[in-house]
Amino acid sequence: MKRTTMTRSMLSMAAASALVLTTQVGPATADPPAVGCLVDRLDQLLTLRHRLDGLALDGRAGDNQYWYVDHQRCTLTIAKLRGAADPATSAFLRTARMLPASVEVLELPAPIRPRVARGPAAGPNSRAATGFHGGSTIYSGLTGTVFICTAGFNGYRPNATGTAGHCARDAPTWYDRTGALVGNVDQYRFPGGDWAVIPAAEGLTPTADIVDGDSTTAITGFAVPRLRDRVCGTGAASGTRCGTVDATDVTVNYPEGAVTGLVRSTQSGAAGDSGGPVHIGPTGVALISGGPPEGAPTFLQPLNF
Template identity: 80%
Template sequence: MKRTTVTRSMLSMAAAAALVLSTQAGPAAADPPAAGCLVDRLEQLRALQHRLDGLALDGLAGAGQYWYVDHQRCALTIGMLRGAADPATSNFLATARLTPAPVDIVHLGAAIRPRLARGPAADPNSRPPNGFHGGSTIYSGLTGTVFICTAGFNGYRPNTAATAGHCARDASTWYDGTGTLIGTVGQYRFPDADWAVIPAAEGLPLAGDIVDGNSTTRITGFAKPRLHDRICATGASSGTRCGTVDAVDVTVNYPEGAVTGLVRSTQSGAAGDSGGPVHIGSTGVGLISGGPSEGAPTFIQPLNF
């Protein structure tokens, strides 16, 4: 992976718009620890992020995959699909380079997408006993090829299950592994955000935990993830994998539209994990949203809905 660092030249006024680009193979060289961005610089970076968000919301971000303010480096980090040179991408990068604040461009080998999957309908042997659990595989139908996602937390809103908003965008009715009706989507947001709540079908007991194989984790409360938190997430395809939050307030430019306010973590994942619960011990903090088709990073919808 290549990282390109962009800074504004500080020579003459005639050269004020010139950019100095330095590229090195592999990860970016480590900077000295930053005491934090000065207020003016931080405001510049946030304003730039909002301008880029506006382009993405208008479908003009080209191959820009994600971007966020990196407080440690005091720069805006942009993940770009490697090799893209279309006009929209060029214009997007030109906008990014108009700021006097530094911009770090990370070249990506794979696109960032929601982690929805398609596959065969429910397996009647896959559901754990004693109710419906967070972390369970959920299906959009009972026969043939269907959409597959993961249940998030039960009870984040009373008497509801949760999953990713892009799952609800593609299907309104969801079933568990035995073909038992979970419910019909009540509310969802995608793009812009990525969450959905499903009021439980009559008689469906909602367990207050998340399940991975034969083990369960009781969830006793909810919070929002913070930078450097050590988190674990459970997905239908990946099981439980853990990592560290390395960016917050991330904009992700999915093919279906931009989603703002996400969190990036170092854990890997795969298609089918969408909507899965993200937690710190017994505290729920988010839902799996997307990432590359396989691997890291993983982008997370915080529990703020």
């Protein structure tokens, strides 16, 4: 299996139950600087976020779960696990409060985790593997307890499907619910990013659509999600759930390592949804990455790899 941290250019790209420790945080807003946030102040916030990212990449973020800069409100928002007061968590927050008037802290009732599941394998089946759809459940093995994720978009990379990078880290080979081979992971990134590419196995025919129950949605192009976009994602556990993008360029501190550049959506989800395709009508925009054990928010990997 080939692992890479390289990316390529594509089309230009709240927690509902959170307790606010400081002033109530409103929805995140547009990426460009807005009136009221001076360029110098925004530069300070972005520099601070970069420093926090470095601490997280070194494993020194403690139980702080995610953070991002809100360009319009000119604030840095940090979400920490409720009640966490260990030395690493506290030191991280002290660093963040270098700009105390611009830092807001949320407390979350549950940790943010990748949305991979463990469960029984799909049973082998003699049916030929044809018409493999995005949004299909995929399994890391054919017997016993295995990892369960969701196939992303077919055709984002030629003759390949995708899924979350943490799924690829867990297992190199994936099968569909009939027991047919989907393929072996060729490229992935996790942590840092959260994406994987799985070239289609011989005899598999990836279709340019997303399946949800008995219906499919054709995918005709790709882009990246923008603030306030209304998006819908399909996962093996949750089916199709929709929500609104309320923060971009979010760093999520997963137990396995930090992932930067994610998007936060108000859609709900659960374990097993990892890698699922997120779209706006016929346009694919992201893959499902993680969130709390159940519910919202859901963090998404944009299609920028």
